[in-house]
Amino acid sequence: MNQRVYLDYSATTPMKQEVLNEMLPYFTEKFGNPSSIHAYGREAKQAVDVARDRLAKAMGAKQDEVFFTGGGSEADNWAIKGIAYANKQKGNHIITTKIEHHAVLHTCEYLEKNGFEVSYLDVDQYGMIDINQLKNAITDRTILITLMFANNEIGTIQPIKEIGALAKEKGIYFHTDAVQAFGNVKIDVNDLNIDLMSISAHKIYGPKGVGALYIRKGVKINSLIHGGAQERRRRAGTENIPGIVGFGKAAELAMETLETHISHTTSLRDKLVKGIMEKVDYVRLNGHPIHRLPGNVNFAFEFIEGESLLLSLDMLGISGSSGSACTSGSLDPSHVLMAIGLSHEIAHGSLRLTIGDFTKEEDIDYVIAELPKVVDRLRQMSPLYEKVKGGLK
Amino acid sequence: MNQRVYLDYSATTPMKQEVLNEMLPYFTEKFGNPSSIHAYGREAKQAVDVARDRLAKAMGAKQDEVFFTGGGSEADNWAIKGIAYANKQKGNHIITTKIEHHAVLHTCEYLEKNGFEVSYLDVDQYGMIDINQLKNAITDRTILITLMFANNEIGTIQPIKEIGALAKEKGIYFHTDAVQAFGNVKIDVNDLNIDLMSISAHKIYGPKGVGALYIRKGVKINSLIHGGAQERRRRAGTENIPGIVGFGKAAELAMETLETHISHTTSLRDKLVKGIMEKVDYVRLNGHPIHRLPGNVNFAFEFIEGESLLLSLDMLGISGSSGSACTSGSLDPSHVLMAIGLSHEIAHGSLRLTIGDFTKEEDIDYVIAELPKVVDRLRQMSPLYEKVKGGLK
Amino acid sequence: MYSEKVMDHFMNPRNVGEIENADGVGQVGNVKCGDIMKMYLKIENDIIVDVKFKTFGCGSAIATSSIATEMIKGKTVQDALKLTNKAVVEALDGLPAQKVHCSVLAEQAVKAALFDYSKKQNIVLEGLEDFNPDEDHHDHEEDHE
Ligand SMILES: Cc1ncc(COP(=O)(O)O)c(C=O)c1O
Ligand SMILES: Cc1ncc(COP(=O)(O)O)c(C=O)c1O
Ligand code: FES
Ligand code: FES
Structure with missing residues (x-):
């Protein structure tokens, strides 16, 4: 690790x-x-x-x-x-x-x-x-x-x-x-x-x-x-x-420390969002673009499933969370992701990464470097991705 | 102290x-x-x-x-x-x-x-x-x-x-x-x-x-x-x-450590009870003589009131508790002391001393030496005690 | 949560991919429940000479797909039909209770591919007479206490 x-x-x-x-x-x-x-x-x-x-x-x-x-x-x-x-x-x-x-x-x-x-x-x-x-x-x-x-x-x-x-x-x-x-x-x-x-x-x-x-x-x-x-x-x-x-x-x-806490987590959050959105296709940011917690990032990656994403990240030492039903063992994905109108399919591919006072810039760099590879690997395995990838790259 | x-x-x-x-x-x-x-x-x-x-x-x-x-x-x-x-x-x-x-x-x-x-x-x-x-x-x-x-x-x-x-x-x-x-x-x-x-x-x-x-x-x-x-x-x-x-x-x-815990606290408890009962008059032990918690001592001292007893002991570094109404700020003394049939008067003079793993024999010696003096001092102040003390010593 | 075997098959899944002109292709599960398994078979003289899979699903879904392909590769069609989800779970050194249904999906994916093969070959395979490839095999209700 x-x-x-x-x-x-x-x-x-x-x-x-x-x-x-x-x-x-x-x-x-x-x-x-x-x-x-x-x-x-x-x-x-x-x-x-x-x-x-x-x-x-x-x-x-x-x-x-x-x-x-x-x-x-x-x-x-x-x-x-x-x-x-x-x-x-x-x-x-x-x-x-x-x-x-x-x-x-x-x-x-x-x-x-x-x-x-x-x-x-x-x-x-x-x-x-x-x-x-x-x-x-x-x-x-x-x-x-x-x-x-x-x-x-x-x-x-x-x-x-x-x-x-x-x-x-x-x-x-x-x-x-x-x-x-x-x-x-x-x-x-x-x-x-x-x-x-x-x-x-x-x-x-x-x-x-x-x-x-x-x-x-x-x-x-x-x-x-x-x-x-x-x-x-x-x-x-x-x-x-x-x-x-x-x-x-x-x-x-x-x-x-409220002010420094907010500016620290906000800047790392924005960096993470930008870094991933630039490198990965078929991804959206869940939640409000402005009125959101300073440390909260919630991505929905199409064609892949949240638990396998979490497990893969965990193998790389990255701890996140997901609203996928498979993570919780329940039938439906997160009620929150359903309420904002995501399809089951997309809700399943959600990943929450939340940033705090001990998060360092290099942590974010590491995630920006590794997460796209993980998404890509899982998409290569996904039967849903097949259909679109022809027209993609 | x-x-x-x-x-x-x-x-x-x-x-x-x-x-x-x-x-x-x-x-x-x-x-x-x-x-x-x-x-x-x-x-x-x-x-x-x-x-x-x-x-x-x-x-x-x-x-x-x-x-x-x-x-x-x-x-x-x-x-x-x-x-x-x-x-x-x-x-x-x-x-x-x-x-x-x-x-x-x-x-x-x-x-x-x-x-x-x-x-x-x-x-x-x-x-x-x-x-x-x-x-x-x-x-x-x-x-x-x-x-x-x-x-x-x-x-x-x-x-x-x-x-x-x-x-x-x-x-x-x-x-x-x-x-x-x-x-x-x-x-x-x-x-x-x-x-x-x-x-x-x-x-x-x-x-x-x-x-x-x-x-x-x-x-x-x-x-x-x-x-x-x-x-x-x-x-x-x-x-x-x-x-x-x-x-x-x-x-x-x-x-x-259950066995040593029980034997340790029981022997100190019995020593404390014996020591006080021998040195103080008009005192009774509340609770069951045999079927009782190994570390529990609960005395009722006649003619005095629990809070003043506790405060006096506290000045000597001894921490105990009382079923007196005055301690809790409520009107009635402990419902437990009432239920075992104590009069208000006697219930007020109750003192609970509970023994544990860190209690040492010298702690008990100290209490046996000091508590009778405190009881005596408070009784000297008590109008209730006046009536009986003539016939006592 | 997962055994080492599961994690190994999850991180290094065997036989990922597609087979062009496969002799049998089966897909089970549905997106709504968060898992789809697709299985491709190459069959020569009643022997499964190659098998590939693609899975959209949790760690357990990916691991069960992977080990299932290993378990049927080189086997006869008849032997492959005998693959049970129980055998898959055992081969993985166990699965958490709420993940056992993922292994059912693996068994069904193999059967669906073999069913497709039998249709293409115009034969009837013993054990697949009543098989319905569109049935919803996904059951999360296994054990939730
Ligand atoms: C919004 C919200 N409410 C309530 C809780 C429950 O708090 P606790 O875990 O301290 O019981 C949590 C966290 O778990 C939360 O995020
Ligand atoms: C008999 C008894 N029940 C319940 C309690 C309440 O326990 P706690 O203080 O952990 O809420 C206590 C102690 O306060 C107790 O002695
Ligand atoms: S795919 Fe949903 S729990 Fe395994
Ligand atoms: S005597 Fe003061 S509260 Fe009881």
Whole structure:
């Protein structure tokens, strides 16, 4: 294996050393339970307070509007079920999109089986919702709009400010899954009129198994995990102190380095897109050309299949991801690629490469050199390619 | 501060160095997401498999019956709500006890508000349930018995095998919250006829924010956290790899050292109880004299109040816990101390000292030397003590 | 995830390509499900003297095509007809449960090519009487828990 080039930052990120350093004392020395009133407990409680403060700052929220969870999926489940059940006397209608993460989609489907109605908004070929369709979907029984900030597969960023303003005007709660956006885009919950927001530490160089839900003061929501009085009685369970400490540090770092992070990942992304588009035929870039996450590249290569592409790249030390059905063992390719109107055939040949802070220019050069060869080799094997290649070169 | 003596192992434990060592590579190097098919992903997936295997071994389960969660509270919530909603056509009745952890109690109360009926079994003065009361509570609408293995405050261990056999005979699911028992008692889920069992890593020298739910094959249960296909589609969310690795190691260590752990903590416990009972009047030991957790000591000191006791001990470097209402800011003292029939007055004066692997004999000597003085000082201040002290010394 | 054998056949697939004027050509699968296998046979005196394939599909689809060509090359038509997906999976040292259906595709591709051969030759091959080359053999439902 020549090189190891990790280009799957949207799946998860390596933790930064600074984050680990802050976490380390909390495993074996400062190991107290914040519910305890003795010295060990107070030390732990203080660590949680510091982290909560850092997160609040990173999103323009107040400290007591930030609630730690066991990850982004738990935050999504909590927000949606919590709002649904706490406000069901007001209405039973929820609006979301067809391209949400499964943590949102499957939660909505669960609610549909339990007396709620859900509208799934379409997106255009770039993955953008239509604000008019959203407006028209609102009824007097709508209690929640849950709409992702940025898509995890194709990177498309939605017009969150407009959506927030609309929700506010109509008096409907607005939740956004910002798991992919947080740390990649500047977010101010007040400016954007966000009522609830899910985020996850392991996407921003923090630890896995920690997330948070922002809940605007005054929002009526049920708990998902009942029990002890942690998180101001809203989310039970002994706090994951090292995880929370790490999340706080990661959020702080993300804010401090946001500009360089964006310019670094954007320039490598653009280089990668340009390099591949110049060298490979029959390829398209999925997602929005401009309103997209700085580190997200999503190609659809015709005539080949995503898993074989991933495996071949993996043999060269390049780690990517795909929306192909064959990768997941499910029947259909990614619901996101279907929603933007790709044919099954083309969706199968999709490849997501996501760039992060540790990605180097030479990594991108390596991919630009190797990926076209891999595509070519697989196309030579493909019965679909036969038909066109005569007229190609 | 003379010494730092941590005697709050039931609240949480320090992580063992061996556990941290196994976790460390998974933060910054082997940081992959197990859902990814590339090398980083496979490495992470394998780590989860190893951990799952270690946990399965530690409880006599099969690998595919162990599901990781974000902690013990999540496991309790999942087990109880998951069984309730998946089996509601069969019945809506649940049996539990008055001394469960809040993660069980508040979940049951939540279900009571949503169409379920819950019977709360009494316990005797030692915290033991009455198996006949349990038998009589069973109706043809009973779908779940959720009954804790060992109590977190007073350490009483229930007759789990008898309960399991009864549940099996009646065809009712049996869940046990074994968060305090696991690692302190030998547990075999088949021998004990347990269908579901909650455990938590941070109580056995593992990391905070990781737990597991054992679910016997064939048990009908809904998910609590919907989303991705993790944990065989039953618990969504990117796996907390370092946490899971740490939990696996902690469980393995716990099993390897179970005998010495039990003999070490039992002998220190007995020494502490004896030392204090000999030196202090008007004190009783809460919980069962024999069927109790090896490291659990719970005293009720008459005439004084728990928080002032804790604070005084904390000044001496001794970390304990109390069932006093004043500690928690709630109006009533611990529901467990109430359930065993203590008067408010005496319950207020309770002190829990829990012993673990790092507790040394000199720590216990120190407590035996200092605690009586603290009790005496506080009693001198107490108006309740005035009345009796004339006749005492 | 995949055995070394699978990875070897995936990275260095044997017998990739086409045969001009093949005696039998079979294609199975469909684009919708993400896999198509096309098999070319050269048959002399009832012996498969050459075989080539082209596959659009996952790693397992490519590996099963490759090993299937190896397993039938030099065999009689009758022996080739006996090739089962189980034998293909075994030859590859196993496949993940959700990938077993790819091996079914390999078996079907061989049969489809032999069916085409029998039609061209105007003969009826034992075991292929009821063969329908257009049937959808792709089944992802094998095992998803
Ligand atoms: C008996 C019992 N059940 C459940 C829990 C909750 O576990 P966790 O803190 O991991 O959520 C605890 C400890 O807090 C406990 O002692
Ligand atoms: C958009 C989006 N939402 C939610 C999640 C779930 O977050 P977690 O893995 O922390 O549960 C992810 C990532 O997996 C994501 O990309
Ligand atoms: S071709 Fe789809 S899983 Fe193999
Ligand atoms: S005496 Fe102050 S809280 Fe109870």
